[in-house]
Amino acid sequence: MWQLYHFSLCPFSRKTRLALSEKGVAYELRREYPWDGSEEFYSRNPAGRTPVLHDPARDVTLIDSQAICEFFEETIDKTPLILGNAAQRAEIRRLVALFDQNFFADVTHPLMHEKMKKRLILRAAPDSGMLRNAMRLAHEHLEYIDWLVGNRRWLAGSQMSLADFAAAAQISVADYLGGIDWGGHDEAHGWYRVMKSRPSFRPLLTEKMEGLPPPRHYGDVNS
């Protein structure tokens, strides 16, 4: 069976878990902390980044959430997530990159640093200017999601795709860390509620990090 070295609040681990689960791929979880990985984890990925997927039986190691998702897209027919014609697939990949890279750099990463790393590791107070800036940028990204779902059924077009899971993975981590305010974002909020209520999402919403409880609404699929 596949073993997924992951970190609960790593949005790329979450994106990978959602995609594997949607495609019906069985896997076992191995918990790692990016700031203190196991020797085994570093031996599999010297770059020290989660997620890493390893199959001991076939001695295959897959690294990078997008490389992993493309691998299963190519090998498993169930629930295509990078679908449509070449231009539609390019649109899906554009949005995946936008959330994996820009949303992460603008919102998720600063929140992880200020609210998680400073609290659990550095034992320092968060920088309120940094937090304000991350939340301002979160609003801009949510506005773009409002626009997308106002014009399309799902983020990348008429069908649910990896773009929806990449975006929801980032948002779920930001939401856990108290960085998402849905005020004024009804369209995006409606879309996220649908994502949250998928069975693939359920396990993520019940996981808690010790010493860092999520806000009350976080796991509630109706709010």
Place this chain on the structure above:
Amino acid sequence: MWQLYHFSLCPFSRKTRLALSEKGVAYELRREYPWDGSEEFYSRNPAGRTPVLHDPARDVTLIDSQAICEFFEETIDKTPLILGNAAQRAEIRRLVALFDQNFFADVTHPLMHEKMKKRLILRAAPDSGMLRNAMRLAHEHLEYIDWLVGNRRWLAGSQMSLADFAAAAQISVADYLGGIDWGGHDEAHGWYRVMKSRPSFRPLLTEKMEGLPPPRHYGDVNS
């Protein structure tokens, strides 16, 4: 004909140009500056990032270098760049992500900021600590390339792939900015000389940015 909105020292624009040229796709260049893009450019990509590829005839816009490369991999058979079986393709994508993300964040981006942006726009002196750090990290990445080409014919395996072009694109920008010291990296240097001598690379090596000349050896395929 495709129009590529690019920036000469953007490594992702370079990776895209190399891939298009290897695959025999004709395109026209439109020069943009990431810090001062044209209205037309922002209307095509509100995120304001190069590269963007646009086909006016079919009104198709492709954004993100990896989405663009995957698009042509799917639509043009000539010179496959993401090739082999699914695991080999995952290895190519892992390395592309490593160079696009880690090499860029560790080396290319700090060099662009310290040596290009500060000189041309901010009119400030580069921070020597930042430069030293970028060059130290460049050595670590070159060491990894030494190791890869010591164990494989090309970076991702027995065949030339997009991993080679992604890496060479980053290195060529870092080299333009004086950030590459090949001392102690004979294997990586040999591999890069081969990349440099490909016809697809030639146009990149002759382009100069005004006010920012490259080091003497930069365009020389023998050094």
